[in-house]
Amino acid sequence: MGREFDVVVIGGGAVGENVADRAGRSGLSVALVEDALVGGECSYWACMPSKALLRPGAALAAARGVPGAAAAVTGDVDVAAAFARRDVVTHQWDDSSQVGWVESTGITLLRGHARFTGERSLSVDGADGPVQVTARHAVVVATGSAAVVPPVDGLAEVRPWTSREATSAQQVPARLAVLGGGVVGVEMATAFADFGSAVTLVVRGDRLLANAEPFAGEAVAAALTDLGVTVLFGTEAQSVRREADGVHLSTGTGADLVVDEVLVATGRRPRTSDLGLETLGLQPGKPLTVDDALQVTGADGGWLFAVGDVSGRTATTHQGKYDARVVGDVIAARFDPRSSAADSPEGATAGDRSLDADAERAAAPWSRYRATADAAAVPQVVFTRPEVAWVGLSEEGARKKGLDVRVVGYDLENVAGATVHAEDYAGRAQIVLDEARGVIVGATFVGPEVAEMLHAATIAVVGEVPLDRLWHAVPSYPTVSEVWLRLLETAGL
Incomplete structure (x- = not known):
């Protein structure tokens, strides 16, 4: 039997959930297809569990940096308690609460793996067999990404960890090798060093x-070294084998590195290999190229969209959810029969869905x-x-964009808020100025708990706030955010 909906979203992670919710608010019928846990990678194997694992070490370090509190810290991280808290954050890998939310919004959840069988048509292989599903208006691919295991001789055979195994670990390996110096690599190196x-x-x-x-990378490298992590630059595994004393990594320089587990954190690929994209003339295994409306450029008719990691544009949950809100609004305005031409993102009603006016909107x-x-x-936080x-x-x-750039930096320990925050507070803030326009186009913060300072910079960048106006945004005293005043003073205001 077939089922028909106005919109079908493939992938029930945080990004797909947001698309479905946003599109469905207009009254369009929406189906959300998921073959694993509703809530996706972020909820169970990435953002949430990784931060839960990192938090105990960060809290201990913060307490140890404050005279009057340091004396109360009498031990190290309680690993069992940290794992137990991680399990609470992931709801024990039980998605019933997420399923309840989906159902409460009126979205139809279809359990199973979806493959395209033609334009706007899919086969969903569920527990009770395949179901043919048709979208009257739009299909959105939000299947995310998977970790890449590089083609190193013997690596796949030793069954290395990826971020999934690291964030769901039940035991701490005595010796751990982490391949890759990106966000996942440095965060998991920090967490397991704490453990x-x-x-x-x-x-x-x-x-x-x-x-x-x-x-920023230099500061993290120095901190990891202080934490006891051995950081090997200019090094890569050439072959891997498991022997009685552990996993041997040969790097071609000196003796093998012998460990108990290997965590691969060398990149991710979009999950597009098994979606039947070839039936649409699209290439499986590759990102789905999209325009700024998140519409797939290789598909005719304006019905196919892609959002999140699968598009190759974004690699964070928060940016993927932003894209999800955009595409949900595009679909709602373009296909909701109640929308007027004035509301439609391309100036057309549901009965006249020509995309000719898209260029005007892009202006x-x-x-x-x-x-x-x-x-x-794009904002990014690394919880090292x-x-x-x-x-x-x-x-x-x-x-590289040809901007007339001036860079202004300031050491965070020189503001009053840092003095009261911790005895050994250290960090740095830096802004990148577009001199021609007098606005900030980039900002970086390195230091304890600077993640909470980032949104102010994001507002300044998105709002293109002129520096002479930003001067009147007075930071509270004594907070670390007083660095904004010092940055502007250093810039000459």
Whole structure:
């Protein structure tokens, strides 16, 4: 038997849930297809459990940095309690609460794996057999990404950890090798060092956090070293084998690195290999290229959308959810029969869905129907110690765009808020200025708990707030955010 809906969303993670919710608010009927846990990677194997694992070590470090509190810290991280708290955060990998929310919104949840059988048509293989599903108006692919295991000789055979195994671990390996110096690599190196593992971080390049400003990666590398992590730059595994004494990693330089587990954190790929994309003339296993309305550019007719990791535009949950809100609004305005031409993102009603006016809408850079922040104002937080938070363009990225750049930095320990925060507070803030326009196009913070400072910078970048106006945004005293005043003073205001 077939089922028909106005909109079908493939993928019930945080991004797909947001698309379905946003599109369904208009009254369109929406089906959400998920073959695993509703809530997806972020809820069970990424953002939420990883931060739960990192939090105990961060709290202990914060207490130890404050005279008067440090004396109360009498031990190290209680690993069993940390794992138990992680299990609470992930709801014991039980998605019933997420399912309850989906059902409460009027969205129809279809359990199973979806494959395209043609335009707007899918087969969903569920527990009771395949069901044919048709979308009257739109299909949204929100299937996320999966960890990549690089083609290193013997690596796959030793069954390495990925982020999934690391965040759901029930035991702490005595020796852990982490391959990769990106966000997952440095966060998990921090967490397992807190838990007592002898961690070795194997980095092919010459710096950590390659997408951040160089000083951020340097600070994290120094902190990991202080934590007892061995950081090997310019190194990569050439072969891997399991022997009686553990897993041997040969790097071609000196003796093998011998560990109990290997965590691969070298990148991710979009989950598009088994969706039947070839029936639409699209290439499986590749990102789905989209425009700023998140419409797949390789599919005719304006019915197919892709959002989140699967589009290759975003790699964070928060940015994916932003894109989800955009595409949900586009679909609601474009296909809701109650929408007027004035409301429609391309100036057309549901009966006349020509996309000819899309270019006119694109001229409004901050239209709610265009995901323009993906290019100008992507925020990222790394929950290491120190934390790293940045938004917008790095100095290098701004210069590559041909901007007239000036960089202004300030040490966080020199503001009054840092003095009262911790005895050994250290960190740095840096802004990237577009001199021609007099606005901030990028900002980076490194230091304890700087993640909570990032949104102010995000607002400044997205709002393109002129520096002479930003001068009148007075930071409270004594807080670490007083660094905004010092940055502007350093910039000459």
